Amino acid sequence: MSYLTLSLALIFVLIPIILSKTLHLGLEKDTVSATVRSIIQLLAVGYILQFVFDSEHIIYIILMILLMIIAATQNARKKGASIKGITWKLVATYVFVEILTQGILLGFNITPATAQYIIPISGMMIGNSMVLSILFLNRFTSEVEANQDETELILSLGGTPKQAIHRQLITSIQASTIPTIESQKTIGLVQLPGMMSGQIMAGADPVQAVQFQLLILFLLLTAAVVTSAMLGFLSYPSLFNERMQMLKIRRKDELNSH
């Protein structure tokens, strides 16, 4: 695709701007900013990827992955700001998911150990883990806040912090992973996954594209469940002190005022 053809794609940006102006939706500024950002970010990534692929140096691959992990952590940590040490818990989770998935892929020779495979797959895994951790943290903090009475009841009867928070923890893990599992049930029926569509459009054999997509789907499933469960079990102890007392949850409005 040439840059001239691509510039024609801007028609799809003009449509929402015109609609927003006509209907007084007030979305023009955000639409323009989103468009400019996506152009700059994606082009930059494209050039960086080209450089990394050409150099094939392990250091650049690791740097790219670290960058992804830092960006994902930065994005997700706001949602878990009430949990002490959330930044490192997120980093540990993303690093573990990355090592686990790449370890299996490369260890069993499922994908070749080249930047062309490692980087896009890592991007999908870490990106998915980020979304999952945001979903989990959102749900977990609100479950904990809403059920403080139940947690204290269990503690007051001689239960441990783990027993006191167990129901909220399991509910939050389930709730955050359900969208991933549910979307897999209808995949291919309602929409073709983006990666597969891209491959088909780029001229790949559809069956091979499906095989790759299946691999990604299964990886995403692992990433989803591992992210929520690991983050959950890393997070809950910081809600209690060594006397098994529940620490005061800093509510979102309090966090904003500090």
Added chain:
Amino acid sequence: MTITYNPIIELSNVNFSDRGVPILKNITGSFPEGRITTLVGPSGAGKTTLFRLCNGLISPDSGEIIIKEKAIETYDPTELRRKVGIALQSATMISGSVYKNLSLPLSLQGKQLAKERAIELLNDVGLDEELLHRNVKDLSGGQRQKVSIARTLVNQPKVLLLDEITSSLDRVSQQDIEELIGKVNKKYGTTILWITHNLEQALTIGDYTWVMMAGEVIETGESSLLNHPTDERVKRFIRGDME
């Protein structure tokens, strides 16, 4: 007034504040073992906070709490909470049946509550055994309160902290509970601390009483002090001029 008894809980210069607001100020005193002590006072006096401290759900900012001659922090928290049971006014339930709630203290220890024992507990608090498998959602406020008391008794605590447990009950149920608590106190020698806003109840059921106001202990002594308080603020509270 000087009273001689074996203290089971002793507090000395206990302070507690929440986000910088003092809730308990220099609380010093003790509760006698095997007796019933009532805590009375207007709302916001810090009575419930005092209970939460004794059950180990919170720790004081300063001061010392001794339970059975041992500093509270030397106890394993789970062991302490089983020994010092608490039933709160809110009567929080976990979702599920009455039986699930009654067996909670034991299931937390990996044990099971025998059905016969569950029925016995229900009868003790004046509830019909038919309720055993009913969902707690379908219970009235009073029934929930009774289940909450029965649940606290499952651990057979040495000290029982009761926070306004009869405030949502009718007169007959209130008497049932007073009778039951009196029986538990006599039969097992359980020490009872009972927060109540009902001064008549404090006089009839309590051996001793603490009058608390704005985070301070104003007067302590035998329950009869409520009939002839010395402190002006207590007199006003008893007359009903303060709430």
